Amino acid sequence: xxxxxxxxxxxxxxxxxxxxxxxxxxxxxxxxxxxxxxxxxxxxxxxxxxxxxxxxxxxxxxxxxxxxxxxxxxxxxxxxxxxxxxxxxxxxxxxxxxxxxxxxxxxxxxxxxxxxxxxxxxxxxxxxxxxxxxxxxxxxxxxxxxxxxxxxxxxxxxxxxxxxxxxxxxxxxxxxxxxxxxxxxxxxxxxxxxxxxxxxxxxxxxxxxxxxxxxxxxxxxxxxxxxxxxxxxxxxxxxxxxxxxxxxxxxxxxxxxxxxxxxxx
Amino acid sequence: xxxxxxxxxxxxxxxxxxxxxxxxxxxxxxxxxxxxxxxxxxxxxxxxxxxxxxxxxxxxxxxxxxxxxxxxxxxxxxxxxxxxxxxxxxxxxxxxxxxxxxxxxxxxxxxxxxxxxxxxxxxxxxxxxxxxxxxxxxxxxxxxxxxxxxxxxxxxxxxxxxxxxxxxxxxxxxxxxxxxxxxxxxxxxxxxxxxxxxxxxxxxxxxxxxxxxxxxxxxxxxxxxxxxxxxxxxxxxxxxxxxxxxxxxxxxxxxxxxxx
Ligand SMILES: Nc1ncnc2c1ncn2[C@@H]1O[C@H](COP(=O)(O)OP(=O)(O)OP(=O)(O)O)[C@@H](O)[C@H]1O
Ligand SMILES: [Mg+2]
Numbered sequence: 047x048x049x050x051x052x053x054x055x056x057x058x059x060x061x062x063x064x065x066x067x068x069x070x071x072x073x074x075x076x077x078x079x080x081x082x083x084x085x086x087x088x089x090x091x092x093x094x095x096x097x098x099x100x101x102x103x104x105x106x107x108x109x110x111x112x113x114x115x116x117x118x119x120x121x122x123x124x125x126x127x128x129x130x131x132x133x134x135x136x137x138x139x140x141x142x143x144x145x146x147x148x149x150x151x152x153x154x155x156x157x158x159x160x161x162x163x164x165x166x167x168x169x170x171x172x173x174x175x176x177x178x179x180x181x182x183x184x185x186x187x188x189x190x191x192x193x194x195x196x197x198x199x200x201x202x203x204x205x206x207x208x209x210x211x212x213x214x215x216x217x218x219x220x221x222x223x224x225x226x227x228x229x230x231x232x233x234x235x236x237x238x239x240x241x242x243x244x245x246x247x248x249x250x251x252x253x254x255x256x257x258x259x260x261x262x263x264x265x266x267x268x269x270x271x272x273x274x275x276x277x278x279x280x281x282x283x284x285x286x287x288x289x290x291x292x293x294x295x296x297x298x299x300x301x302x303x304x305x306x307x308x309x310x311x
Numbered sequence: 312x313x314x315x316x317x318x319x320x321x322x323x324x325x326x327x328x329x330x331x332x333x334x335x336x337x338x339x340x341x342x343x344x345x346x347x348x349x350x351x352x353x354x355x356x357x358x359x360x361x362x363x364x365x366x367x368x369x370x371x372x373x374x375x376x377x378x379x380x381x382x383x384x385x386x387x388x389x390x391x392x393x394x395x396x397x398x399x400x401x402x403x404x405x406x407x408x409x410x411x412x413x414x415x416x417x418x419x420x421x422x423x424x425x426x427x428x429x430x431x432x433x434x435x436x437x438x439x440x441x442x443x444x445x446x447x448x449x450x451x452x453x454x455x456x457x458x459x460x461x462x463x464x465x466x467x468x469x470x471x472x473x474x475x476x477x478x479x480x481x482x483x484x485x486x487x488x489x490x491x492x493x494x495x496x497x498x499x500x501x502x503x504x505x506x507x508x509x510x511x512x513x514x515x516x517x518x519x520x521x522x523x524x525x526x527x528x529x530x531x532x533x534x535x536x537x538x539x540x541x542x543x544x545x546x547x548x549x550x551x552x553x554x555x556x557x558x559x560x561x562x563x564x565x566x567x568x569x570x571x
Contacts, residue, residue, distance in 0.1 A: 077387075088422065096409075173408075181405035181464075184365050185419050186394040 071190070071268050078191030079198075093196035101162040101197075102204030106211060108157055113212035116153055117145060117219020125228055134228045138238040141220035146243065146251045150213040152299060155258040158205055159291035163266035166197055167287035170270025171280035179271070194267045198260065205259035206252045213248065254302050258295050265291040316343045317376075318475055318507045319364065324373035326356070326363045332371060333359055335533045339526050346501055346508045346521050348541065350556070351528030357511040358402075360528065361479055364509070365399055366390055377475070395423050397475040398468030402483065404460030406452040412439060412463045413448040419470040438466040442496065458485045462493070469500075476500070478510035482517055490514060494521050515559060519545075527553055 082089050124140045170193060173179050182189045217239060224230040266287040273283030319341040327333040333356035341347045349357050362368050364375055366382045375382040380393055406415045416435040420426060426434070439445045442462040444455075452460055461481070468476060481497070482490030498521050500506045512518060518525065518541045525544070529536040529552075537544055537553045545557040 093409075176403065176408075177401045177405040178407055180362075180367055181399070181401060181407075181467075183367060184394050184397075184399045185422065186391040187418075187422055188391075 067272060068268060071271060072264075074188060074190040075194050075198075075264065075267075078188050078195050081188065081191050082195050088191075089199075090192075090196060094199050097162075097197050097200030098204055100165065101158060101201055102207065105157060105161055105204070105208055108161070109154055109208050109212045110215050112157060113145075113150060113153055113215035114219040114222075116149060117141060117216035118223055119219075120144065120149070120216075121220035121223035122227065125223055129228070134224070134230060135234070135238055137220060137224055137228070138235050139242050141217060142239050142243045143247065145216035145220070146213050146247045148251075148299070150216050151209050151251050151255045151258065152295070153216075154205065154209045154212045155255060155262065155295045156292055158201070158208070158259070159262050159266075159288055159295065162197075162201060163262045163287045163291040164284040166263065166266030167269040167273065167283040168280055170267055171273035171283040174271065174273060175275050175277070175280065189271075190267075194263065197267065198263045201259040201263045202256055205255045205262075209252050209255045210248075213251065250306060254299065257298055257302065261294045261298055262291050265294050317341065318343050318345075318378060319509070320374075320376040320379075321364075322374045322376070324363070324375060325371040326359055326368070327371060328359070328368075332533065333530070334528060336373070337535060339535065339538065341507060341509060343507055344501060344505045346497065346510070346523050348518060348522040348525035349509065349511045349528065350513075350518070350525050350541075352530065352556075355528045355530045357528060358479055361477060361509070361511055365397070365477055366394065395419075395471065396473060397477065398471065398473035399477045400461070400465045400468040400479070400481060402461075402479040403457065404452065404462075404464030406460055406463055406467070408452050411449050411451055412444060412455070412466075415452070415463060416467045416470050419467065423471060435466075435470065438469050439463070441469070442466045443492075458489055461485065465493075465496075472504070473506065475507045476509070478508065478512070480511055480513065482512065482514045487516070490516065491520075497521055515557065518557070527556070 121137050121141055124137045125134060128134055128136055128140075170179070173193070179189050182192055220239075221232060221235050224235040225232050269283045269287040269290065273279045317340040321337055321339050324337040325332055325335045326337075337360070349360060351357050359368075363370050364377075364382070366375075366385075370383060374384070377393055378396060380389070382390065382393060385393060406412070407418070410418070413432070413435050416438050417431050420431045420434060424431070436445055436448060439448055442465055444459060444463055444466065447455055447459065447463075452463070455463070461484070465478075465481070478497075482493050485493060494517050497508055497510075501508055510517075510522070512522075522541055524539060525541045526535045526538040527544075527550075528534075536550055537548050541557060544553055546554065548554050548557070
């Protein structure tokens, strides 16, 4: 019992010092962003391109598959139920709103956490093992400006674009089910979709992913910087980047949903 | 060394990692143009001390003044300004894996100077030449050997012509010829530009051929057990461990032929 209490106390203390580390990290990131804004010529575009490739272009296939199938599954489930009431046409409504508002942004964010968040953590963790982070510091360079800012920029650009692709694929999945399973003419389904959808549904959904992008990048990079300096530590950092990243995204999604609601949206 | 100006002053420094105090109340200074050695058994805390000197860790207590400015109490920005004035060569080079050797060496120049792209390239190539790696300028760190990485790391540390250089085990893992080359390079750096050099090393050859003054750390007593000219300590130290450490088998002062 005593050891249990001590352990709980220690965990709480660790959590606290972890939080202190997190605040220091955020401070450094803010400095890095401010420095980049003041000296944009020092931004290394080559790295931005590299991460755009990694997080953006190379994620397109997986986003296409997963979002299309997600649309198919959702439409199929909805069709089975709505068919009982002869309300098949509303599959289009259900798909349009749920994909654009929630599922598209969330799915793409989860995929990005698995792909980008973990690789950010592993990359920075490995650099820490090799003393590259120390080398940056002793060269008088803020490691966050050098390592986090390009990733942040690449993610903030690529995640919304991926989400648009994901949204389209999700709707396409719904269309496929409507045509093949419900025997609905494609034109009917499509025009119904456009009828119910306002463009701001798309915009607001995509806007969410900007927040997700920032969170995924920060969590991934922070896990890398906080990793212990050994090979296992890097592995753990990558795992934690995904676990904490997804949690952060879901919490942010909940908060944003409330905020949107409060805005009367 | 006309004026004995101190480049580094360490005052009552206590270092270690959370909970563990490795060295207590260290006091020493390094003067301008000196080649200063930090010696001690494995695990005695040499690398730890070096990391504190370059400001990567915060000491438990005491002060480190570099160029007369406190490294311990400096704010993040002051620390960064201070760090630009010295170079650090890491045990394994610590090169950035995604950049070529040339880009690695050019990086401090790009960050801290307003030179044009061409001038930077010129200087970076020059630095690579000085460590014998100009042919490998376009290689990535993963494509060269450990010894070469170390030399490239040195070239990067030299990029801004620092007045003060720190080395962690510069010659560990190099073949004897190459480490003699490196010793010669370090010596010529000091002799031509008056660079002050602090190095952690195990190599007796380097200790006797280039180092002016050493401190010897001892884990047991958590402090400096002896300091001075290594050539004198070898026979003159009152600690048997120091005499033994400095006169391991087969080592003669023949190595000092490297010196001038
Ligand atoms: N990051 C760390 N956290 C906690 N303890 C550490 C850390 N790094 C080193 N130590 C401990 O501090 C002691 C001194 O380590 P240090 O690396 O300074 O030794 P060293 O004198 O450089 O040895 P070597 O000659 O083998 O390089 C060791 O006992 C090590 O266990
Ligand atoms: Mg060491």
